[in-house]
Amino acid sequence: MSSTIILRNIIRALFFLAFQVLVLAQITLSKEPFSYIFIFIYPLFLIFLPIKIPTWLSMLVGFVYGFVIDLFLNTMGMHTATCVFMAFIRPALIQFLEPQGGYKDSSSPTRRSMGFIWFLRYAAIFMLIHIFFFFSVEEFTPFYWRKIVFYTIPSYLISMVLVMIYSFLLDPVE
Amino acid sequence: MNFLLRYGNFLLFLVLEFTALYMVARYNKKQNEIYQSSANLVMGFVYENASTVRNYLFMQAVADSLARENAELRTQLEASKYIVTQERGTVRFPLDTSTIRPDTAQKKDVIQQFNYIAAEVISNSVSRNDNYMTINRGSNHGIRMGMAVISPDGIVGIVRNVTPHYAQVMSILNKRISISAMIKRNRYFGSLTWDGVSPRTMTLDYIPKHADVVRGDTIMTSGFSESFPGELRIGKVVDFKIRNGFYAIDVELDNDLANIRYVYVVENLMLLELSQFKK
Numbered sequence: 001m002s003s004t005i006i007l008r009n010i011i012r013a014l015f016f017l018a019f020q021v022l023v024l025a026q027i028t029l030s031k032e033p034f035s036y037i038f039i040f041i042y043p044l045f046l047i048f049l050p051i052k053i054p055t056w057l058s059m060l061v062g063f064v065y066g067f068v069i070d071l072f073l074n075t076m077g078m079h080t081a082t083c084v085f086m087a088f089i090r091p092a093l094i095q096f097l098e099p100q101g102g103y104k105d106s107s108s109p110t111r112r113s114m115g116f117i118w119f120l121r122y123a124a125i126f127m128l129i130h131i132f133f134f135f136s137v138e139e140f141t142p143f144y145w146r147k148i149v150f151y152t153i154p155s156y157l158i159s160m161v162l163v164m165i166y167s168f169l170l171d172p173v174e
Numbered sequence: 175m176n177f178l179l180r181y182g183n184f185l186l187f188l189v190l191e192f193t194a195l196y197m198v199a200r201y202n203k204k205q206n207e208i209y210q211s212s213a214n215l216v217m218g219f220v221y222e223n224a225s226t227v228r229n230y231l232f233m234q235a236v237a238d239s240l241a242r243e244n245a246e247l248r249t250q251l252e253a254s255k256y257i258v259t260q261e262r263g264t265v266r267f268p269l270d271t272s273t274i275r276p277d278t279a280q281k282k283d284v285i286q287q288f289n290y291i292a293a294e295v296i297s298n299s300v301s302r303n304d305n306y307m308t309i310n311r312g313s314n315h316g317i318r319m320g321m322a323v324i325s326p327d328g329i330v331g332i333v334r335n336v337t338p339h340y341a342q343v344m345s346i347l348n349k350r351i352s353i354s355a356m357i358k359r360n361r362y363f364g365s366l367t368w369d370g371v372s373p374r375t376m377t378l379d380y381i382p383k384h385a386d387v388v389r390g391d392t393i394m395t396s397g398f399s400e401s402f403p404g405e406l407r408i409g410k411v412v413d414f415k416i417r418n419g420f421y422a423i424d425v426e427l428d429n430d431l432a433n434i435r436y437v438y439v440v441e442n443l444m445l446l447e448l449s450q451f452k453k
Contacts, residue, residue: 076202
């Protein structure tokens with residue numbers, strides 16, 4: 001892994017962190033049916049981690065990343081737990097979506113490198129699991145699964161729109 | 175090392191995930207409350223089920239101790255005592271029962287007449303003509319030949335053979351048995367035998383023809399035999415007919431000997447004295 005890739009990912013982490021904490025977290029949709037929409041952009045950092053990154057490393061990175069977000073959003077442990085979980089299952093998801101001919105070494109799974117359809121499926125599945133897991137941790141009990149689903153769907157749709165906008169406007173090379 | 179390579183990622187995931195979830199439960203008010211209450215819920219569930227299992231495991235011991243306690247309580251019953259106090263007093267006619275029946279609970283001097291030994295039936299039969307059962311108490315526990323055996327709902331039989339740890343009981347469902355029994359309402363007594371047909375029915379013979387018998391009358395022990403204490407409920411009259419100048423009464427037993435488990439062996443402490451007359 002070259003230092004360029006490491007540097008690029010660190011910058012990306014800081015960018016999403018700032019965007020999430022300084023911009024999106026300030027948007028509050030207070031009108032009744034939308035009162036609990038939380039727009040997720042920060043998972044894009046985990047989505048864009050290099051494909052061949054060792055799982056232990058991505059989990060540690062995810063732990064620190066989620067922890068910093070938790071510190072800012074005052075949600076101790078919730079985003080941390082979600083990021084660690086996503087880092088843990090990411091290799092399985094990538095393997096599941098593996099195209100014919102396999103992946104190129106060290107490349108990041110971006111729209112440009114993998115194609116729009118592939119990236120859409122990958123990001124859609126990733127974001128859905130991420131958001132569902134987050135609300136599950138947030139509710140902290142399976143008794144409220146209806147509530148979890150009710151929160152997940154609108155947040156998921158809006159977040160996905162944002163993810164797609166981002167991947168077209170600021171599409172990273174790798 | 176191999177293990178770490180294979181499961182290292184998963185172990186690291188567990189460590190990080192549980193650290194994160196610990197933080198969630200520790201530092202967030204809402205999640206902490208949920209954690210506390212579900213921990214209580216889970217622990218309550220575990221404790222409750224553990225106690226069910228424990229109760230089940232100790233059921234045998236509990237039943238044994240209850241049977242022992244019952245035997246002790248029976249021993250303390252008034253019916254198990256011999257009344258020492260002599261009733262003296264002027265008996266006036268018409269008979270005033272209050273003068274000859276003072277308050278029994280307080281004034282009578284009594285000595286023990288019957289002891290009860292709890293035992294468990296370990297083998298049993300009801301289908302033969304001559305039925306026997308085996309109980310798990312024997313001469314080591316004070317059981318002697320000829321002692322009566324009863325159950326909470328009725329009578330069971332008479333001890334025939336005794337070994338140090340076991341005793342063989344001749345069941346009342348035995349053609350050779352004959353027990354002195356009476357009708358509770360009018361105290362006419364007769365002899366209770368078994369005809370070998372139904373394990374729930376016995377026959378009470380030799381009740382004189384002039385006695386009045388109705389269906390549903392309670393039959394109890396007479397207390398005239400050396401073994402059985404008096405006034406133990408046996409069963410009730412279901413049918414009767416005249417045979418050889420006496421009533422032959424069909425008695426339905428209260429207890430079912432086909433599923434009996436705990437019995438009490440009755441020790442009559444006055445037996446030696448009573449048997450003097452038989453010589």
